[in-house]
Amino acid sequence: MTYTVVEKIINSHCVAGIVKPGNIVIVEVDFIMASDTTAPIAIKAFKEMNGIHVFDAKKMAIVIDHATPCPNNKIANLHKNIRDFAYEQEIILYDEGEGICHQLIYENNHVKTGSIVLGADSHTCTYGAWGSFSSGVGATDLAGVMLTGKTWMKVPDSILINIKGNFNEGVFAKDLILYLSRLIGANGASYKVLEFCVDKDTQLRMDEKLTIANMSIEMGAKAGIFQTFDIVPDDNAKYEKMIEINLSKIEPMIAVPHYVDNVYPVSEYIGIPIDQVFIGSCTNGRLEDLEVVAKILKGKKIPKNVRMRIAPASKKILEKISENGVLNILLQSGAIILTPGCGPCVGTLGGIPADGEKVLSTSNRNFLGRMGNKEAEIYLCSPATAAWSALHGKLIDPRLEE
């Protein structure tokens, strides 16, 4: 048997079944995670399954991030339930304000290369950036792992994406993943894994890999995974198909309402007026993203008719930007800084747009109603495109400015 990267990982965790695409197997799971959206149902299901102790308290984290700071009494009570459960079970808890779940799992090194991770959040696929087979599941599925430490899964086919070349000035990882989304389509990778192989002469930092792996789910993928030195595919491993990408050919891209695969070159949409800009999310709320934004905004003012909201992906990032001067640049440009967390991305709080407004967002979904108002339009782009456009009050191709 020759194996792809994911097949190798599944094989090393398999306790029943034969690892071959399409087969059902049972695997051991190394780490699990839930957010404040999914934990309440997972906890309830776990208790209804007669669960007493989580299979391994060191292997589970709950992050209170989707509705923070807590906007109302109902959610406050759910948050309290989560805290009570986490203390009682002695599992890892990241409370309000510490950041977005996927950033915290990364920053705190909870997940190793070659591990299997399930998170009750669809962007759990982010951890593929360093070669973990990580996938999003629902709350009851997570409860099943809380109880047994295992799960069942269908062994997925893989699509190999060979990445060569380097980005031109003004082009970023977000543009690549939006480009792929257009190429592959919203369900073009359904049930499959996107396996990324990066050429030795290509520079791709960890934050860029995180952005790319993060949005694999937008093509329906079970996971997106980067090859690492530790786990390479066997020669002749079977891929369903291969895609060749040269980064130097990618240009700034934008996803227009209301689908993530509704993607076009920014150059085709130049000039559309912008009311609000959101910089943040588990896709593009990292230190490197905020530094790019600060470089563009330095010494300039965002016009009065544009609101720019920035939510750093974690408290650590917020600390870093307050040390290195980026925070001041952002504040002086007129940007509003929000609590590290998910709020605006998922429309729970902290930046709901008005009817008819157009929002340029660095997050990962532009679905109708995603930011809390179905009468608003969401466009997805890179932090650089978002920052330049904020300054002009309309969509700008960052290459024209840099």
Next chain:
Amino acid sequence: MIIKGKTYKFVNGNDINTDLIIAGKYTKTLDMNELASHVFEDLDSSLLEVIKSKIIIAGENFGCGSSREQAPLALSYAGVKAVVAKSFARIFYRNAINIGLPVIIANTNLLNNDQEINIDLVQGILSFKETNDFIILNNMPTIMIDILNKGGLVKYLKDEGQFRI
């Protein structure tokens, strides 16, 4: 397991995402009736009444987007008996089975609005009451049928204590 009922077919049934099924702002609750009262609100709030006791018929990639189990829960508590689609987003499909909402993959071009249909999951047959025509369905993995037969994963694991394939 046999499901009987009338169809409700979406006219534009592709890529119906979890945000459209239930908006993120309504997901933070354990009150499932409250949750269900907002089903499809951003798409068309009158659907709440229309889909009661119906079998939903959709196109490709039903349930794409978020991992929120609140999406199949909202459908189930709104009275939807099953969803038949050309394809499902992976997480939604699993979530639906885990909460006991039957999800069936079939060529839904062959199905219309307001038809009486029967679905036999074990035999893998979808049949039309009026014409006696039928569609053969792909076999569902045994573990999925076992979970559905128990009414969902909670009961399955409560009884079995572990997964079996």
